[in-house]
Amino acid sequence: MSALPVESLKTRLENVIALARLLERVERSSAPVGADQYRALVRQLGRALAQDLPTDALSAVLGAHPAAAELYENMHYEQAGLSRSSLDRSIGSEMFASQVLAKAARRA
Template sequence: MNATKPHSRKTDLTVTHVLAELLERLERSKVPVGAEQYRSVVQHLASELGDVEPGTALGALLDSHPAAAELYENVNYQYAGLCRSALDASLAAERQAKEILDRAMSRTLNRSIPPHKEDPTHGKS
């Protein structure tokens, strides 16, 4: 019978940090980036993020690398949802979108209802 040993997680984040830096550079690049290069970096970083030990060191790395943090959330969405997204920012964005949609709807309704004009002959025979 084959016994499987438990998966031990990495505590050294050197490779993860280098890949996170590279992803940030690709995200901010003014020069077009090849799809294969981008995909390769994302796949390698996703693999590394799956192997590292969760904790303060990983949290600090993700705090300083927004693209890696977004990838981390996407990879772990089934377990924790958007665990790293700031709830206040998300709620504020949702409220702002609702207000904009409400204003747009009221403008549309106001334009579709013609203004009431007084009938000059109203009440006169």
């Protein structure tokens, strides 16, 4: 990471945190959100996550905000795949899919 003014870095981190919190609230809310509003929020958070941020701070934000972590993972899928996804969750999903397929095969 290049040397950055502390205030600039602080402002960018605060922005990422605020947007990540907002996305988390939107994702968990039962209230309807317009598609354009949702896309605008995701675009804005995506731009914020694409900025040069300290690795430790970014990891902390992504660890605390699963929706932002998923967006970040999708942004970097080409380079890293599903590197932020929990292995247990991935294995559980794969096992569930196998069970569903086996059940469907038995019915056929």
